[in-house]
Amino acid sequence: MTSATIESIEAILVDLPTLRPHKLAMHTISQQTLVIIRLRCSDGVEGLGESTTVGGLSYAYESPESIKANIDTHLAPALVGMDADNVNAAMQCLDRVAKGNTFAKSGLETALLDALGKRRGLAVSExxxxxxxxxxxxxxxxxxxxxxxxxxxxxxxxxxxxxxxxxxxxxxxxxxxxxxxxxxxxxxxxxxxxxxxxxxxxxxxxxxxxxxxxxxxxxxxxxxxxxxxxxxxxxxxxxxxxxxxxxxxxxxxxxxxxxxxxxxxxxxxxxxxxxxxxxxxxxxxxxxxxxxxxxxxxxxxxxxxxxxxxxxxxxxxxxxxxxxxxxxxxxxxxxxxxxxxxxxxxxxxxxVPNTPGLGLSLDEDRLARFRRP
The missing domain is CATH 3.20.20.120 (Enolase-like C-terminal domain)
Known part of the structure; x- marks a missing residue:
């Protein structure tokens, strides 16, 4: 059986309101910005991932904006065309392309696993x-x-x-x-x-x-x-x-x-x-x-x-x-x-559902409503 390849990767900034202000020692969160990753494969399977940080650069070395920029500019182009089933090879490729950037890499690894789980009919935990x-x-x-x-x-x-x-x-x-x-x-x-x-x-x-x-x-x-x-x-x-x-x-x-x-x-x-x-x-x-x-x-x-x-x-x-x-x-x-x-x-x-991948799909209308222009 021919393996699927990675066709495209999209990183989307999504701003969601919080229930109440969340006060940390270094920052107060009144809305949370998620970086949602959509990894599309040649067989039509889509993997979902997320890269999110608390307080952006006040907490760590990556912010939502830098995560998206580095995925779009450096990480996604390195993965396109690779075997979508070989998570090991994909992540080692990312480690060669970029030092650190663990938040961005985490979202991409999640998307790869979600897609693989959907393709194989297995939950990510399996x-x-x-x-x-x-x-x-x-x-x-x-x-x-x-x-x-x-x-x-x-x-x-x-x-x-x-x-x-x-x-x-x-x-x-x-x-x-x-x-x-x-x-x-x-x-x-x-x-x-x-x-x-x-x-x-x-x-x-x-x-x-x-x-x-x-x-x-x-x-x-x-x-x-x-x-x-x-x-x-x-x-x-x-x-x-x-x-x-x-x-x-x-x-x-x-x-x-x-x-x-x-x-x-x-x-x-x-x-x-x-x-x-x-x-x-x-x-x-x-x-x-x-x-x-x-x-x-x-x-x-x-x-x-x-x-x-x-x-x-x-x-x-x-x-x-x-x-x-x-x-x-x-x-x-x-x-x-x-x-x-x-x-x-x-x-x-x-x-936690024991369904293929993460067991999730996006609500396209709500994603469109909350994504950053």
Whole structure:
């Protein structure tokens, strides 16, 4: 049987409104920009992918605009004409053409896998080795910055049986103010929920020593990236003395970073993000490094829409153990949808279809409405 070839790749900027302002230490999101990728093959099969970043260049080295420009100018032309079934060859070609650009490469790898799954009649999770479960638990991020609003939001999510894991975004305010905010939320929720924090690199080591101690004493379960990603010695020292587990997020910008962090003992939990590793297959290589080093795993997000969220979920379904759950809530933060099959969230979990590819198709009318001119 003759293999299909890649005929064309289109990168589309889509601007979608959010449910509420999402306040991070470095940026506040009031709308989310998705880069939707349509990869068309010679046999008529279309693969969908998504490349999305939180806060653009304030968070990482790629923005939606740069992702689209680099796909259009450099990455897509390199792939056109290649065997659409050979994901290995395609991704190695991209690595030769461009250094880094993991967000763009992740969306392209997702589109290749989606197309291959549709062609073979297999879900992406089966292409990645086979699912160990059909759903993943999903946490919610409390990021209004207002204690009373965050508590009310958490209570509402618990009542709906939507979330029982809550991550609080801190770091933008003075240390004592942030600590008071988080402790108040934990006291209000008690044992009904797991409360974690994400500092997004905004503490120095002296603040982190105090912060980790106070948070640990008050029942906070996990502290994400308290120190700058470039302060590796500080991360190692903090991981050794913190009473609460430390999770690496921004520190992992590649599979090689994961190996180095594991070797140094800089974190006891890894946040897995397909966008920062270069795709669903790449993030599983980071997971294998963590598992070999005895490091726990957490399925993280870049606040992707449904396409990127399900790409992550298909990868996370294949993991032997996902001790800390996931935060694949991106579609729930958006007030609009561009696919015909919205994701199913029920009983604290995201349920992932076992249908060919990602199990998604675009709503052409809504895509046209929200795409950037």
């Amino acid at each position: 292409l990645l080795g086979g699912r160990m479960r059909d759903s993943v638990e999903v946490g919610w991020v409390l990021a209004s910055g207002d204690t009373a609003k965050d508590i009310a939001e958490a209570e509402n999510r618990l009542d709906q049986r939507r979330h029982r894991i809550f991550k609080v975004k801190i770091g933008a305010n003075p240390l004592e103010q942030d600590l008071k905010h988080v402790v108040a939320i934990k006291r209000a929720l008690g044992d009904r929920a797991s409360v974690r924090v994400d500092v997004n690199q905004y503490w120095d080591e002296s603040q982190a020593i105090r912060g980790c101690q106070v948070l640990g004493d008050n029942g906070i379960d996990l502290i994400e990236q308290p120190l700058s990603r470039i302060n590796r010695p500080g991360q190692v020292r903090l991981n050794q003395r913190s009473p609460t587990p430390i999770m690496a997020d921004e520190s992992i910008e590649s599979v090689e970073d994961a190996f180095s962090l594991a070797a140094d003992g800089a974190a006891s939990v890894f946040a897995l993000k397909i966008a920062k590793n270069g795709g669903p297959r790449a993030v599983l290589r980071t997971a294998q490094i963590a598992e070999a080093a005895g490091i726990s795993l957490y399925g993280a997000t870049m606040l992707e829409g449904t396409i990127g969220t399900l790409a992550s979920a298909h990868a996370f379904l294949t993991l032997k153990k996902l001790l800390w759950g996931t935060e694949l809530f991106g579609p729930l933060l958006l007030t609009e949808e561009i696919v015909t099959e919205p994701p199913v969230y029920r009983d604290f979990e995201l349920h």
